[in-house]
Amino acid sequence: MTGKTHxxxxxxxxxxxxxxxxxxxxxxxxxxxxxxxxxxxxxxLKVSKAGRVIxxxxxxxxxxxxxxxxxxxxxxYDVLGLIGNNKMPSELKLSGAALIVVSIILGRITGHRKYMxxxxxxxxxxxxxxxxxxNFVIWFGLGYALHMIIDxxxxxxxxxxxxxxxxxxCFSICNSTGIANLIISTVAYIGFLYKILSxxxxxxxxxxxxx
Ligand SMILES: [Zn+2]
Numbered sequence: 393m394t395g396k397t398h399x400x401x402x403x404x405x406x407x408x409x410x411x412x413x414x415x416x417x418x419x420x421x422x423x424x425x426x427x428x429x430x431x432x433x434x435x436x437l438k439v440s441k442a443g444r445v446i447x448x449x450x451x452x453x454x455x456x457x458x459x460x461x462x463x464x465x466x467x468x469y470d471v472l473g474l475i476g477n478n479k480m481p482s483e484l485k486l487s488g489a490a491l492i493v494v495s496i497i498l499g500r501i502t503g504h505r506k507y508m509x510x511x512x513x514x515x516x517x518x519x520x521x522x523x524x525x526x527n528f529v530i531w532f533g534l535g536y537a538l539h540m541i542i543d544x545x546x547x548x549x550x551x552x553x554x555x556x557x558x559x560x561x562c563f564s565i566c567n568s569t570g571i572a573n574l575i576i577s578t579v580a581y582i583g584f585l586y587k588i589l590s591x592x593x594x595x596x597x598x599x600x601x602x603x
Contacts, residue, residue: 393542395431395448397573399455400580401542402430402535407587410531416592416600420467421474422531424459425521427452429535432517433543436499436508467600478526488523491516502554509540510554542576 406426411419431452437445463469480488495517499508507513514536522529543550545565553559566572589597 393546393576394573395434395452397577397580398430398434398535398539398542399427399452400577400584401538402426404580404583404587405534405538406531407584407591409534411588412591417467417469417474420459420463421469421471422528424456425525425528425531426535427455427459429521429532430539432532432536433499433508433513433539434504435496436502436504436506438500438504475525475528480523480526484523488520491520491523495520505543505548506551507554509543509550510552510559512554514540546572 403423403426406423410422410426414422431449434445460471463471495508495513499506499513502508508517514533517536518529518533521532525532540550540552544561544563546567547562547564549560549562551557551560
């Protein structure tokens, strides 16, 4: 699946599971972490050979930068202040960053859908993110978990129990390119919009976004 598809599924999952429980400020920043978590497992892809992968990652970066700019300049949120406001000592934040960097390196060495798509990789990556951003890890973790679940649908197996091969699994229901991406992301975006509009009505969204 492409990163775009994973991001749409992550956003839909977050709308149903997380957005209802928090204020709009936390939600908007949280949605950024969902997108980040939805892309994260595929940091183990070899970028060099596939233009598609690069454009897909660029799309994710554009979404995140746009969200950051809107929250900072339109909503006047102190985004980095809110993310960093978790009383985690800076040594622990640094260890978190180290865990993430080591994980990505390990993911690239072991190969696509190995360490980064395993329960071990999920745990270490989320531990790293938690040490840096505190509770926003719930959003990141949801995006990451849904990515791993959606990847199970296609033909290349995931090493869920890495480093052991016993957990290599896939359901071979669909191809990772083409029509499956379109169907999954369309359904996910419709679900996302439906749920968001049932939580915040259109008049309210117009008021805060268009003013
Ligand atoms: Zn993947």
